[in-house]
Amino acid sequence: MLTEKTEQSGVTAAPGTTKARIERAALSLFCARGVDAVTTREIAAASGVSEGALYRHYPSKDALSQAMFFAIHKRLAEEVEAAAAEAAKIEDKARAIVAAYVRIADEDWTLFSYHLLTTHRFLPYADKSESPKSGNPVAIVEGVIMDAVKHGELPQGDAALKTAAALGVVLQTALHKIYGRVKGALGAHEEALARAVIAVLKS
Amino acid sequence: MLTEKTEQSGVTAAPGTTKARIERAALSLFCARGVDAVTTREIAAASGVSEGALYRHYPSKDALSQAMFFAIHKRLAEEVEAAAAEAAKIEDKARAIVAAYVRIADEDWTLFSYHLLTTHRFLPYADKSESPKSGNPVAIVEGVIMDAVKHGELPQGDAALKTAAALGVVLQTALHKIYGRVKGALGAHEEALARAVIAVLKS
DNA sequence: GTGCTGGGTGTGAGCGTTCACTCACGTATA
């Protein structure tokens, strides 16, 4: 709750612009009721603009929903990659990656929730245009874990499984925050999450 | 892949009935493209019946999607509760609960995927009709963990957090199986999942 | 047996509504 996004700060657009207000309104509605259930009329009304204005900035509702998803998807990938690069030992990499996730989530919780809740909708569209690894936070995490296993830092075992389990610790906690089961900012639990992730990796 | 559900076995209905075929067809389509994106015409076509027949068995598309969600939701709650009851120590409870999840998932993977992918859509409808704990697998797991913390079997710490992290290990792995990142039946990873869950709980 | 009845089940053209999207038009800034 420390750094809450105002209604003006955009996802793709500069803060204060009409495009930013459209993105913010769409984001909230998409999170609350799902992309398909939200109408363009509602987005327009919630943005305080007309429906036509919406189509000045995005060619379609689908393009709007996709652009916002891949904005955070790409951001996550970049920050996870940077976090992994800034540490040497796997424990420190894990801590840095958890810190990156938590920071991005708390910085723009609605956008992060949107990513979490719609991943299965947009992932099929992802690897078509880009190389399978770059731009995908999961693939980057998996690469880090594979390396650590290869170098004997982590016990042998299916890296894909370790990746899923480690990410699950953080992402399910975020989900439970959406459901109201976990309270407060994710950042308040960063230390516990990091310890849990490391425990999973070493198990 | 051992015990794959045939197209005839129902979710709510007896195998081989029209209702069961409708449910199976709807389930596959809902998983593949999302509830809202699937039309009643498509469900009817995929079931091999007319659209009208669909409304002989369910009053609405929404009722169909809800009934199937709560069928597995209730089943998960019951089996998790039973699993927790059959063991004394928290490690054994954890193993039994993981085993229950894995078994239910592999028994009807499409239905389990559906539950996983649509939880955030239907959960708001859940606690209105029932008591908040019974019938909710997450609440039951949280109860088990709270007890274990209280009795000194697990280190002190936020039980809600431990619950999310432990469930995340299993559920994110299931998600990654949907994404094609984890291969084979969940059962093949049961031992690794159980160890990871226990490691998280003790962290 | 035959004939009648009634409930359960399946059909598909059709209904009213709502949706994503368009476009002719206004306005502001350079």
Next chain:
DNA sequence: TATACGTGAGTGAACGCTCACACCCAGCAC
């Protein structure tokens, strides 16, 4: 004057759902 931005009534298409009709078959009287 030209370009960008904003407007909102309007459009065709597609949606969830209905309904008049047909069929099947068990139960029962004769």
